[in-house]
């Protein structure tokens with residue numbers, strides 16, 4: 001047994017840290033927070049050039065074919081910012097979905113473009129009757145001579161307005177199962193609109209009689225759910241790693257603040273009530289970290305175990321959320337001042353709370369995988 | 373015991389009077405933004421005008437003494453007014469004003485006759501609104517550690533320093549603050565408490581960008597500010613309670629701010645949660661039909677009821693002049709903590725709908741989204757959760773022989 005990162009992974013981590021210092025310092029992140037895309041073109045292109053959008057793309061399709069754990073090491077550092085932008089949506093979830101569901105021809109077409117950052121892919125799955133179960137997918141595709149016409153609304157789509165292509169989950173009349181389609185985000189009838197609120201880069205996409213050619217169906221008609229689940233199993237722990245990075249960064253800042261902030265003539269970290277918050281934070285952080293990395297290890301080692309993925313996703317979402325709350329209590333006033341930067345994480349912990357299913361969803365899944 | 377206010381014939385007549393007065397005097401087109409930062413200046417002026425009209429009847433601060441511009445009315449009359457206003461989604465005062473709620477009480481207890489005559493009537497009649505300027509960058513929980521200096525010079529004091537997280541949008545006519553008058557004096561015996569006009573020379577107000585502000589026991593404040601004092605001259609007459617006795621004066625409004633004022637308002641967020649869950653569909657069923665969602669809604673309901681009863685009890689104790697111990701901070705603590713838990717439960721129950729104020733998908737005119745932010749921010753004003761616990765422990769005499777006394781309210 002050895003729970004440490006490999007030498008190569010440590011190098012990846014320090015490269016990612018350097019990247020974050022250069023491209024995503026706090027001032028930049030505060031600007032990105034106001035931007036529609038989520039980051040600068042430069043940060044996006046640099047990440048693509050380094051190869052971080054293609055880590056999970058096999059070499060034959062223009063990626064590096066890295067392990068999930070390698071990718072997680074990088075995404076953990078992006079989460080530490082937190083760096084917004086469609087990195088996870090396109091470079092992880094999009095790439096994995098195309099890989100799992102696509103034909104060889106489709107892989108050859110899409111994966112190099114995703115890895116190079118030229119195509120930005122986002123998954124348009126959830127609808128107004130919100131949820132991550134297949135029953136929630138109700139949008140219909142009507143067959144035509146040359147393909148399909150789709151109409152409907154997808155809601156709470158992450159990175160909807162940044163995407164150049166949407167992987168849209170629909171139901172075709174001739175089949176009961178879910179079908180995935182690659183829909184050009186600029187096609188006539190497609191409108192992506194950002195949603196305002198205590199969330200970021202989440203949008204509504206409406207499809208009004210959008211014509212989709214038959215070869216845009218990713219894989220087989222009616223057989224989209226199975227590969228999508230396979231992609232979720234791999235993508236979810238990487239999203240968890242992003243949250244681990246966020247929780248780590250919030251913890252680090254809070255610990256430092258507890259040492260430097262003086263009230264009643266003493267660092268506030270000397271107050272046991274403040275210590276309690278930080279102890280809770282580190283418990284959430286470590287719980288998220290180890291459930292996440294064990295799930296990744298199992299996947300990389302070919303010991304696929306859905307329970308551990310659901311466990312990680314439930315624990316990491318909850319952990320990031322709670323770490324932010326405790327941090328706010330330790331910081332009091334200064335923590336809610338936007339320029340301080342903590343609220344970037346608070347907002348991100350909410351934005352990602354339901355993505356790929358919220359903690360209750362994953363707990364229910366655990367009940368199923370444990371065979372209750 | 374009787375948990376319901378009983379109304380005499382005279383009070384029922386009073387209710388009719390209030391009803392018909394409100395029908396005649398409530399301005400049209402009042403604004404009710406979920407986020408108080410969205411209240412326009414025009415909307416604010418309307419509320420001020422309503423405040424002045426209420427004030428001229430003695431209904432703005434109904435239980436404050438009539439000789440100083442208050443209503444001199446009983447608690448039951450005050451409840452009648454609150455109930456009638458509540459029907460219009462309003463409460464007393466209809467805008468943020470620390471003067472009537474907190475500062476006025478300190479002047480009543482600690483001011484000289486001349487000071488009460490001078491400062492109180494404009495406050496209780498709603499002619500001025502007042503901000504409280506306590507917190508400094510280096511002094512939050514440790515309020516007694518404030519560094520702003522006040523130096524006597526002839527008939528004035530000269531104030532220098534900085535306050536932070538204070539005030540509201542749209543300005544105020546008056547301020548109160550505490551500052552150091554004895555740089556070498558012992559803790560709690562080195563501060564003084566001042567009332568001063570906002571247009572005093574040397575005051576600079578800089579708006580802050582916060583996640584949101586919160587209600588702080590009444591109408592929302594909108595923007596909070598940093599305020600700089602550069603050689604601000606304040607007449608010595610404006611020093612309340614005697615030089616270096618400022619801490620004593622502050623204990624009165626701190627006591628009230630720490631929850632001893634009580635509250636009889638409804639918690640609308642619970643109703644809103646129920647409404648949202650009934651509106652949302654999961655498949656063909658409303659969300660509220662799902663037993664799991666019902667459990668979540670009940671969690672919120674139970675804690676809101678406990679919070680309501682703590683507030684009701686404190687309101688009754690305050691207005692019947694009873695001695696309080698841990699009750700004030702208990703309500704404050706419970707309100708803060710249950711609010712934070714409720715926000716999380718609502719997020720679980722409603723999903724990302726709880727996070728958006730998008731005009732098309734928002735289910736509550738923005739209130740859910742605001743609550744997701746304000747429940748975090750509400751942990752801090754008027755003393756953090758930890759500080760409420762510190763005070764409770766002292767008041768209960770946990771691990772000590774004598775109970776700490778509550779701040780004087782009369």
Ligand SMILES: Cc1cc2nc3c(=O)[nH]c(=O)nc-3n(C[C@H](O)[C@H](O)[C@H](O)COP(=O)(O)OP(=O)(O)OC[C@H]3O[C@@H](n4cnc5c(N)ncnc54)[C@H](O)[C@@H]3O)c2cc1C
Nearest residue numbers: 268271329330332333506507512513537752753754756758
């Ligand atoms: C929205 C908002 C509105 C506000 N409105 C006003 C206003 O109108 N006027 C005004 O004067 N101020 C106002 N404040 C300031 C508010 O009163 C302070 O933020 C609060 O008292 C905490 O002070 P601080 O932020 O400096 O945190 P700190 O005092 O630095 O606290 C940091 C941490 O240390 C803990 N801590 C400190 N001392 C102890 C102790 N003895 N034991 C255990 N834990 C301790 C705290 O609980 C907290 O967790 C407002 C603040 C906010 C956020």
